[in-house]
Amino acid sequence: MPLPPRDFDTIGPRQGQRFPDVRLPDQTGAVIDLHAARAGRTALVVFYRSAEW
Amino acid sequence: MALFAVSYDSLAILRDFAAAHGIDYPLLSDEGSHVMRALGLINERVQEDHAAYGIAPNPRHVNLPYPGVVVLDEAGAVVQKRFFESYRERDTGSGLVAQVLGIVAEPASAMPVTEGVVKARGWLDSPTYAFFQRLVLTVELAIAPGFHVYGETAQDGLTPLAVEIGAIDGLEVGVARWPAGDLFEGVVRGTLPLTFAAPPGGGDHTLDVTVHFQACDDGSCLVPAMLRLQVPIREAPLVGRTLPAPGASPAPAPPATPGATTR
Numbered sequence: 066m067p068l069p070p071r072d073f074d075t076i077g078p079r080q081g082q083r084f085p086d087v088r089l090p091d092q093t094g095a096v097i098d099l100h101a102a103r104a105g106r107t108a109l110v111v112f113y114r115s116a117e118w
Numbered sequence: 119m120a121l122f123a124v125s126y127d128s129l130a131i132l133r134d135f136a137a138a139h140g141i142d143y144p145l146l147s148d149e150g151s152h153v154m155r156a157l158g159l160i161n162e163r164v165q166e167d168h169a170a171y172g173i174a175p176n177p178r179h180v181n182l183p184y185p186g187v188v189v190l191d192e193a194g195a196v197v198q199k200r201f202f203e204s205y206r207e208r209d210t211g212s213g214l215v216a217q218v219l220g221i222v223a224e225p226a227s228a229m230p231v232t233e234g235v236v237k238a239r240g241w242l243d244s245p246t247y248a249f250f251q252r253l254v255l256t257v258e259l260a261i262a263p264g265f266h267v268y269g270e271t272a273q274d275g276l277t278p279l280a281v282e283i284g285a286i287d288g289l290e291v292g293v294a295r296w297p298a299g300d301l302f303e304g305v306v307r308g309t310l311p312l313t314f315a316a317p318p319g320g321g322d323h324t325l326d327v328t329v330h331f332q333a334c335d336d337g338s339c340l341v342p343a344m345l346r347l348q349v350p351i352r353e354a355p356l357v358g359r360t361l362p363a364p365g366a367s368p369a370p371a372p373p374a375t376p377g378a379t380t381r
Contacts, residue, residue, distance in 0.1 A: 073201045076184060077159045083194050087153055089124070089146035092132040097144050100194050103120035108190040109218070111123040112159055112183040114205045116135035116145065 084110070126151045126181055139357065151181035159183040161205065179205070189218055202252065207313060210244035210251050217243065217254060228258075233345045235262035235333045240347040242325075246354035247314045255310040255349065257281055257329060259302070266301040267331040277332035277342035281310055284326030288316020318355065319362035325349040 078084050087099040099110070121143040127135075132145040148154050164179050185208050186201030200218055202208065209217060216222045228239040237260040242253050259279075261267055272278035279302065283291050292311030296302070314320065327347040333340045355361045 071184070071203060073184070073186075073199060076201065077157055077186075077199060078188060078196045080196050080199060082196055084188065084190050084196055085157060087124075087146075087157075089148055089153060090129055091144040091146055092129065092136040092141070094129055097122070097146060099122060099146075102122075102144065103190070103194070105192055106120045107192055108120040108122065108194075110188045110190065111121070112154065112187070112201075113123060113125050113185055113208065114182050115125050115131075115178070116127050117131045118178060 122146055124148050124154065124183070126154070126183075151183070154183045155181070159201075164205065187214065187218055204250075206250040207252050208250070210246070210248075210253060212245075213243040213251070213253055228349075230260075231345050231347055233343050234340060235265045236260070236267065236331060236343070236345065238329050238345045238347060240325075240327050240349050242312075242349060242351060245350075246352045248354045248356050249318050250313060250315060253312045253314070253351070255281075255283075255312055255325065255327070256307055257310065257327065257347070258305060258307045259329070259331070260305050261303055261333065263304075264335050265333045266303045266335075267306075267333050268301050269296055269299060271300050272332075276334075276339065277330060279306075279308070280330045281308065282328040282330065283310070283312070284328070286314075286316075286320075286323050286325070288314060288320060289323075290315050314353075318353070318359070320353060322350070322352045325351060 074080070084099070088096055091097050123143070124146045126148055128149055129147050132147050135141065136145055151160060154160055161182050161184050164182055165175060168175060168179070182205045184201045184203070185205055186199065188196055189198035191197045198218060222243070228241040230237045230239040238257060240255060240257045242255055244253055247253055259267065268276050268278050270278050279296065281294050283289065290313040294308050294310045296308040297306060325348070327349055329345045329347065330342065331344070332342045353361060
């Protein structure tokens with residue numbers, strides 16, 4: 066039997082709250098501080114499974 | 119607007135992918151999925167889901183996020199989230215722009231069809247589909263002044279507004295969403311999520327959209343009626359692949375690399 070669907074309101078960063086600080090390397094190896102890099106701009110943060118498969 | 123993409127891929131994979139596809143926005147490497155886990159975005163139920171569907175375990179399917187997007191305002195607050203259940207699913211590019219940013223390409227090709235006091239047209243948020251992309255069909259009704267149609271909560275004996283899609287191999291049709299309310303007047307738009315789950319090679323299609331409704335004025339109702347809309351959709355290859363040649367038997371669901379599975 067398929068599992069029941071998730072409620073995405075309760076999954077991941079909460080609506081209305083500041084997105085947590087994230088520091089990760091990008092494809093060039095440079096460490097990106099997400100909030101610093103968006104420099105006051107709005108942002109779209111995409112989560113995806115893989116660029117490989 | 120700034121754009122960031124996060125996956126569990128290594129730097130080397132992201133470097134090659136960015137070079138191959140000319141990507142200049144940050145592809146962030148969250149190897150081990152530690153950040154995605156801290157954000158609460160890991161789908162811990164993939165294995166359980168696989169077991170429920172009888173799918174063999176796959177080492178790639180560990181530490182996967184729910185696929186989706188988070189939209190931040192200038193202050194960095196979350197103003198919108200859009201996530202999918204299955205790691206296979208995602209929006210089309212134009213669909214993402216339409217659904218998240220509200221920028222809808224003018225549906226110039228959506229020819230209206232009229233039946234009695236109701237005129238309808240329909241359009242998709244992308245002219246193309248690829249394997250397991252989520253598309254959104256919008257159906258717009260323009261109801262003549264003085265008339266209304268009923269929503270799902272129509273009382274017994276009245277035909278509620280409903281949309282039906284002619285069967286297409288592998289097409290999964292979600293639940294239609296209409297504005298709140300028991301009855302609709304003027305212009306009303308509803309949306310219907312569609313996912314093309316057939317293996318690549320399914321080809322171009324024309325969606326056969328049937329809209330059922332019953333129009334009434336304050337005094338009486340017309341007989342239940344329906345409208346049929348034709349909405350074309352072309353198949354697009356997955357990034358970095360080509361479509362199977364026409365007439366070739368459809369490819370099996372596409373593993374990107376040997377040993378990978380797509381379920």
